[in-house]
Amino acid sequence: MVLAYLGCTVDERGVSFINNVPAPSNLTVAFIVTQDNTGSVTMTPNGDGATSFKVFFGDGSGTSVDLSPGESAENTYEEGSYEVRVIATGINGLTTELIQPLVVSFQAPQNLVVNIENDGTLTKTVNLTATADFAITYEVDFGENVGAEPTMSNIGDTVSYTYEEAGIYTIVVTAMGAAIETTTYTEDFEVTAIVAPLVSAPVPPNRAEEDVISIFSAVYNDVPGSDYFPDWGQGGCCGSGWALFDLNGDEMLQYTNLSYQGNQFGSPQDVSQMEYIHLDVWTDDVLNTIEVSLISVSNGERPVVVPLNQNGWTSIDIPISDYTDQGGFTVADIHQLKYVGDPFAGGGSAFIDNVYFYKEPSGPTGLAGTWRMSPVAGSLGVGPSVGDTVWFNCDDTCVSERACYFDDLYVFEADGTFTNVLGADTFLEDWQGGGFSCGAPVAPHDGTAEATYVWDEGAGTVTINGTGAYIGLPKANNQGELPNVAVPSSITYNISFIDNNNIFVYIEAGAGVFWQFQLERETFASSPIAGIWQMAPEANSLGVGPAPGDTVWFSCDDTCVVERACYFNDYFVFFPDGTFANVLGSETFIEDWQGGGFNCGPAVAPHDGLTPATYSYDEGAGTVTIDGIGSYIGLPKANNQGELPNVAVPSSITYDVTFLDSNTISVIIESGAGVYWQYKLIKL
Helix, strand or coil, X not given: CHHXXXXXXXXXXXXXXXXXXXXXXXXXXXEEECCCCCCEEEEEEEEECCCEEEXXXXXXXXXXXXXXXXXXXXXECXXXXXXXXXXEECCCCCEEEEEEEEEECCCCCEEEEEEEEECCCCCCXXXXXXXXXXXXXXXXXXCCXXXXXXEEEECCCEEEEECCCCEEEEEEEEEXXXXXXXXXXXXXEEECCCCCCCCCCXXXXXXXXXXXXXXXXXXXXXXXXXXXXXXXXXXXXXXXXXXXXXXXXXXXXXXXXXXXXXXXXXXXECCCCCCEEEEEEEECCCCCEEEEEEEECCCEEEEEEEECCCCEEEEEEEECHHHHCCCCCCCCCEEEEEEEEECCCCCCCEEEEEEEEECCCCCCCCCCEEEEECCCCCCEEEECECCECCCEECCHHHHHHCHHXXXXXXXXXXXXXXXXXXXXXXXXXXXXXXXXXXXXXXXXXXXXXXXXXXXXXXXXXXXXXXXXXXXXXXXECCCCXXXXXXXXXXXXEEEEEEECCEEEEEEECCCCCEEEEEEEECCCCCCCCCEEEEECCCCCCEEEECECCEXXXXXXXXXXXXXXXXXHCCEEEECCCCEEEEECCCCEEECHHHCCCCEEECCCCCCCCCCCEEEEEECCCCEEEEECCCCCCCCCCECCCCECCCCCCCCEEEEEEEEEECCEXXXXXXXXXXXXXXXXXXXX
């Protein structure tokens, strides 16, 4: 139904990104068996990105059931071994299949074996696996909170648990099958802590592609096919571990109990034209130094030892000459990096990020690309100082009236050439004969100038060379404003990067006259909120309370998530072109004021997803506004005026949005004084 809805709007809305949604992943099926010798088993499938499931019981009957996320199926089995088959389907029809063994026996579980380990990458976290003959499930009391509900798992699967504090805890594991009798295992286990960074490493500077060879970085294009954890035997010899560590969406390499570890490049790299190797390393209070070795295909390896700051980041820049000066070492075919900790396998952890080779800029960097004025209020203005646009500030009405100006392009080619691309019309001022209206570009500011640019990253300036070429407004230059001065052949602007795809530009056009512009890359992807979102199907993703972060009045727990499965499979679709849709399927959760009695049922107008709607996302303010009667995020009743049915249905609702990571957002709306509805959404 989702595809049918979206399919009829592909041409107008640009939803090709749906085709890129991967097939469901992390597919599991949880078993719960009644311990009464009846063989009754409840099966609950789950999977990331799944919109529906088909479960085949595998009992020879050929029976299967169709389930929505959160729903369960029951079947009664005779004693024996079975294979339960689950097919998960995603929003675009892609499927993933799982075969889960199931052994039903009316004997008590036997040969219970429990393995408990401290997680090598997550602090105060243990991983536990239990196996037993004649068992289907097991439950674990991790011994931290008396009376807490035990953790359930299928036999043979691994469960993880994170403690509040390190220490020794009594862990009790109970294995269960279809028999009344159970089997129990008890162990006193010491939980250990791992110290990890709380802030990310410094963001690397903008560099031209030819000036950097990146191995592991979120800023540059990495060498494809590289292996960051090749395991050269250090796991078996020295008890070292490794994993990707995710710090609020920022991934970094984590090596625990570091002996030696490294990176295997996807292909050998000639770094002879590079001047430095850079990496950022965070460690706790154990590691004193790290040895960084370049390894050549043809002539071995050479090390350089670097001291580390403890309990903080160390930004390391090693000259390539420190390697080539060692015994005639050449660096034309480097295929591996090796990191060695001191003390060797002494318990220290290293977190490594931003691994790349680089050289000083050989030409234009950072700015290379196509830019346009940001089509938002405040992106164009003038005032007596930088940051002050009291004399003129282009507001929302101005942005709309000057649409012919906000689609002008400023093209910085990688070879240093520059072009104004103005199209059929741009905004003309009086001195150009345009009467402050849209019209055909006027020479020499018509984009025909042959121009170049020089980007001085250190000084934060760019100089445009070419009569008639400009950034922002043609009249503003270093001598003053046209037509009061001659048309210059060169203009220098001050530039600072807000982020990789947004810049702030200003120019002093006469003493104390500061024209200021905000530009964005034309090649930058659509708004980060564009895509298909749904409520996170987990406890506490939906709630309300007297303050942001406080859901004391109501919080949807695990039972609620299951009962409202028809709600947790609703979609909130932000199309790249700025249109918005609620896609609710055949039913959603209907409250009393809608006539639904807090049950699943067909969507009720106007909150049925049939009204055309748009959205605007203000990244700076951290808000998204939905325009369209009946369109909403989270719950239809919560809006800026209060809660339905106590207020009129609004035509527009503004929500506060915070990105927890690139695929998870927190959405909050104050619907009446001190009433904060709060939602956690995930992107499919």
